[in-house]
Amino acid sequence: MIKEVIVVEGRDDITAVKRAVDAEIIAVGGFGINAKVIERIKEAQKRQGVIVLTDPDFAGEKIRKIISKRIPGIKHAYISKSEGLKDGDIGVENASSESIKNALNAAKCEVKEKREEFSTKDMIFFGLSGDCKAKYKRDKLGKLLRIGYCNSRQFVTRLNNYGIKKEEFIKALQCIDKENEYGKE
Known part of the structure; x- marks a missing residue:
């Protein structure tokens, strides 16, 4: 399991990342990143660390900058435009599991044992x-x-x-x- 919490843009991105790796994931829901989401990301950064994996487009970069400005010390994972392109649509949700794993590995994600203290x-x-x-x-x-x-x-x-x-x-x-x-x- 990946130690850091992965931050993505939306639900389809969650599905793609979960297909590729075992990790806790937060979706920001696009530009409208509200205070509750920022607080969850701050808490995730404090407890486990955070890796931001957004779409390789203008919106994705803008979201990445908003998060980086408010939460210092986060890691960044990137997929290329060609890896995220499908039928004219660009996004993490279109990337292969291999591309997502490679992006997370390049961000120096850490692996931990799956914890089951609570049931x-x-x-x-x-x-x-x-x-x-x-x-x-x-x-x-x-x-x-x-x-x-x-x-x-x-x-x-x-x-x-x-x-x-x-x-x-x-x-x-x-x-x-x-x-x-x-x-x-």
């Missing part, structure tokens, strides 16, 4: 899945841990891929529980 059982045990308040708790916890909101399966993946420790996880849950106790009074 679906943990989600159920801590009320983050299968509970009427699960969605609310995942949302609050995602904000506290700075990994964003997602469904319980993706939440397990993010906890593991971002290197969240059990102690940090439990401390954040206790903050949520304490906040809820004060809200009842």
